[in-house]
Amino acid sequence: MNCHDLDFNISRLGRCRIPSPLSGVRFVRNDERVLYPSDASAIEACVAEGKPLPAFEAAGPREQIYFDPSKLKCGIVTCGGLCPGLNDVIRAIVLSLFHHYGVATVFGFRYGYEGLTHRHGHRPLELTPRAVADLHQKGGTLLGSSRGPQDVSEMVDTLERMNVGILFAIGGDGTLRGAQAVTEEIGRRNLKIAVIGIPKTIDNDISNVQNSFGFETAVSEARTAVYSANAEAEGARNGIGLVKLMGRESGFIAAYASLAHSEVNFCLVPEVPFTLDGLLAALKRRIESRGHAVIVVAEGAGQDLVERPRETDASGNVRLGDIGIFLRDMIPARLKNLGMDVTLKYIDPSYTIRSMPANAHDSVFCLLLGHHAVHAGMTGRTNMLVGFWKNEFTHVPIPLAAFERKRIDPEGRLWSNVLASTGQPKEMM
Numbered sequence: 065m066n067c068h069d070l071d072f073n074i075s076r077l078g079r080c081r082i083p084s085p086l087s088g089v090r091f092v093r094n095d096e097r098v099l100y101p102s103d104a105s106a107i108e109a110c111v112a113e114g115k116p117l118p119a120f121e122a123a124g125p126r127e128q129i130y131f132d133p134s135k136l137k138c139g140i141v142t143c144g145g146l147c148p149g150l151n152d153v154i155r156a157i158v159l160s161l162f163h164h165y166g167v168a169t170v171f172g173f174r175y176g177y178e179g180l181t182h183r184h185g186h187r188p189l190e191l192t193p194r195a196v197a198d199l200h201q202k203g204g205t206l207l208g209s210s211r212g213p214q215d216v217s218e219m220v221d222t223l224e225r226m227n228v229g230i231l232f233a234i235g236g237d238g239t240l241r242g243a244q245a246v247t248e249e250i251g252r253r254n255l256k257i258a259v260i261g262i263p264k265t266i267d268n269d270i271s272n273v274q275n276s277f278g279f280e281t282a283v284s285e286a287r288t289a290v291y292s293a294n295a296e297a298e299g300a301r302n303g304i305g306l307v308k309l310m311g312r313e314s315g316f317i318a319a320y321a322s323l324a325h326s327e328v329n330f331c332l333v334p335e336v337p338f339t340l341d342g343l344l345a346a347l348k349r350r351i352e353s354r355g356h357a358v359i360v361v362a363e364g365a366g367q368d369l370v371e372r373p374r375e376t377d378a379s380g381n382v383r384l385g386d387i388g389i390f391l392r393d394m395i396p397a398r399l400k401n402l403g404m405d406v407t408l409k410y411i412d413p414s415y416t417i418r419s420m421p422a423n424a425h426d427s428v429f430c431l432l433l434g435h436h437a438v439h440a441g442m443t444g445r446t447n448m449l450v451g452f453w454k455n456e457f458t459h460v461p462i463p464l465a466a467f468e469r470k471r472i473d474p475e476g477r478l479w480s481n482v483l484a485s486t487g488q489p490k491e492m493m
């Protein structure tokens with residue numbers, strides 16, 4: 065992607081026309097920009113060529129809004145896998161709409177995009193401040209979620225019939241592509257409906273978004289599993305603790321959990337290929353010298369080593385082979401052939417982690433994401449998501465976020481840290 069692609073104008077429904085009551089909003093932000101990228105050479109190149117520096121629009125409340133709060137109805141939908149903080153975001157949107165702007169009608173569409181079609185018969189929930197009061201204390205999503213294609217035209221029919229002015233779509237790259245398809249259909253019908261995305265991915269793999277909500281909770285829960293794996297490994301002769309964590313194409317949870325617990329000896333991520341022989345040789349050396357080892361593997365790592373189901377899930381995401389089970393079975397068997405008996409304990413906390421309530425930091429993050437989503441929607445912005453970049457909340461056009469995954473740069477600073485703490489991956493090839 066050319067860095068100038070980021071110097072954009074966010075889509076808007078039209079000119080702002082209604083003075084905002086901004087009852088509870090303390091400050092109003094002008095159209096500031098958050099520079100991208102932080103890479104000095106890219107910035108120097110822009111300056112040398114006389115081009116404007118690429119930037120995201122800063123998020124925040126504006127002096128004028130597009131919708132009339134007294135007539136506005138909004139909808140919220142959650143799609144894809146669970147993630148800590150989903151309920152916090154739902155609650156933040158409802159409370160911001162109500163308290164900051166005086167919007168009283170918010171529908172919660174049930175079970176993902178299914179709830180926007182009529183054929184599944186899911187009736188929307190009415191989300192009042194009272195209905196969401198304690199929501200942030202629970203994991204999961206009040207609304208339910210789903211995968212699988214839905215008829216976009218039918219979804220827009222529902223929005224039109226229910227007179228929804230802003231749809232908030234909370235989900236991963238699939239959900240965001242769906243939100244874009246909905247926006248395009250809205251445009252074809254010339255309707256005044258805004259669609260705002262809030263990126264949800266436990267894998268932290270949305271492009272042009274520095275951090276996504278739930279990731280920090282996931283890392284801290286993953287660290288608990290790594291502690292247990294380490295205790296099990298140290299408690300046995302030739303003990304190995306093996307932990308599998310989520311991360312289909314991006315190994316951020318595995319990498320950060322490894323950094324958070326520097327006892328991890330091998331961190332295997334999708335971005336860095338390895339061979340079984342290389343891993344076994346390094347593992348054997350480690351156990352010979354220290355008597356135990358801890359391995360963290362992301363679910364998408366080593367896919368060339370395992371049998372893959374040749375299937376997709378309902379949304380078309382490729383199903384992965386189970387690298388955790390493969391290593392659990394292969395490591396003791398192959399090390400035995402090499403003359404070493406080991407005791408391996410396997411921990412897969414994936415679903416436990418992603419269904420947790422958000423930790424304190426993620427709760428704050430979700431609250432602010434929800435508020436910024438409401439501010440953006442109220443001004444008539446559309447086909448965008450609320451991002452986070454250089455510690456600023458930003459407006460990111462959906463096409464810049466949903467079509468290419470963010471992945472670990474193996475040569476980058478994070479990965480250098482992983483190398484420094486494990487000292488292993490390069491010799492495992």
Ligand SMILES: Nc1ncnc2c1ncn2[C@@H]1O[C@H](COP(=O)(O)OP(=O)(O)OP(=O)(O)O)[C@@H](O)[C@H]1O
Pocket residue numbers: 143144145146176177210211212213214216235236237238239240241242243245264265266378379381
């Ligand atoms: N191009 C698209 N047009 C319309 N709907 C889409 C499109 N791409 C994905 N969707 C829909 O978006 C929903 C969520 O997609 P998906 O199941 O891939 O989860 P996700 O949002 O990527 O979250 P996760 O990160 O948990 O996988 C599904 O109902 C899927 O059918």
Ligand SMILES: O=P(O)(O)OC[C@H]1O[C@](O)(CO)[C@@H](O)[C@@H]1O
Pocket residue numbers: 144145146236265266267310311312363377418
């Ligand atoms: O089992 P499910 O619900 O389809 O979700 C699994 C996937 O969802 C993710 O958590 C992304 O949200 C991936 O890491 C994982 O592969």
